[in-house]
Amino acid sequence: MASKIRRGVSLYSFQEEMFLGQMSVEDCVSFAASIGAKGIEVLPEQNMPSFPNVTDAEIAGWHEMLERHGCHFTCYDMFLDTKLRNDRLLTDDEQVESIRRDLTLCNRMGIRNMRVLIFVRPDILERCVPYAEELDVHMGVEVHAPWYLDHPWILRTIEVADRLNTRHLGILPDMGIFMKHYVPEMRARFEREGARPEITQFIVDQHEEKVMCEYTIYEVAVKMKGNPTEIRMAETLRHAPFANPKRIGDFAPYFRHIQAKFYGMTEDCRDPALAYDEVIPELVKAGWEGTLSSEYEGNRWVQDVEDVDSREQVRRQHEMFKRLLGETANGQEDA
Template structure:
């Protein structure tokens, strides 16, 4: 029986980063593959998909719209980045950060995107300053709540405090499902083993992750076990692969309008071994979420040293899983 919900499916073209970098897929190929899976909402990273960003030739913009129309897809989300650290050997000023973000809002509008992902390191004061333009362009800005951040992290709470005070419905959240890493990713484990991690220490790290041991304590423990540099590097990854309760999204659901459906692999059984989508999607349905589940495949960087990367197959598998969990099949 079909589940009652209005959740839509999409793909972040970041999922095809490997194939794009190696020139195995063009922008049109990426859009065609996503749309062919029934994932019509396209999320784009300008730096990946267009040359000379932010001065993108009009011919490329025209090609973007032609590809969307040809494949029956539509522009859904633009991912912005903000370099807050160094610009000509100094930090960006507040006004420069606002100008950078306003530039991205205009570019998102130019692409036809109604949503813009705000990179998590963006100061909330900068987001607030951009609310009037976002409202004028009718683009919803969502900070990416990305591991190791979560909805109760002080940075996100500060963002909530300042943006809610605007009273605007054009600012909210884009949760990244990487903050729901219940099991340590197998592709991480296997790569560290190939790099020379100590098997006994790897097992210890896996047990510590399952027990939610703080990373600093884990590092102290494995140093006493004689950890080598690769072991220490593996332990550090537990800091960024956190498990947060997906039900925490329910309180924030009125302000959640896009989901980064992060995944590292979909195995032969059709499941993501690390991120329990069978627990996550029912929460989204319960909360009345009406936005997109946007595929974000990031397993390629953990297997490319030993295996042929096939982002297309992994994205296909994730959407088969989505269709099953969303009641489409």
């Protein structure tokens, strides 16, 4: 039975080129279409200069652009500023109203999945469920490192969804939680910034053995008298968890979209750090239907020594996806 998993791209993947003015939004969409990644994940606060006052005409323009390239929206990435500029924290009512604003725009754009940042409280989301149901938008709380699928904070959101018996609240995995091996690009940058190879090797070995990160940080900072760069590298282990890929099927009913984070692909189109070769078969086995949305974040680890080529990195990831999904030589139609 063929997999119903589709392929897409988050526009966040091209942040380097867009920031430098080397790619427009339409350039990003055109490229995604060229590699068969027809699903577009959008960040309105970054990609729509008129946000939050987006007109119907602007939305129509986006749909016309997507149609030109045979693409479609898959997910709306929302942000919640909990602090105003005068340092006053938003009240609960103000937070709910901010999320309601995003749900409304998400609906107006014809998008049915909204990424919710990890720090949004479950009780706030519970108050937003009636709006999500009315607007038919699924709120997926991003499961982002250092959190993981079984984390109590994530389970609280699932408890709310179960108690309300709603199909409009759940989770949205970020594949960074499946870091089986330390990211080579990260190690290389720390070494360029003054970390000694023997120390970086120790940190990589500790991660490989899945030693508790605080132990490694203590070893590097105190026992090995690491320099500031070496300590910073050790501290990245707090955000480098390796969740059990076999558990993803247990949580699949709660998510509709995946942010397929990655930091760098090898020339033979393999991810040396994240366990996609273990996760994707579990998704297929679970019969999950949704979009794997590329989220390239390796630019910040290589930009000091080379020109960032997000397009090539994303292309390589989708070659890996096609292999793991068993797509034909002509590619799977991503409708």
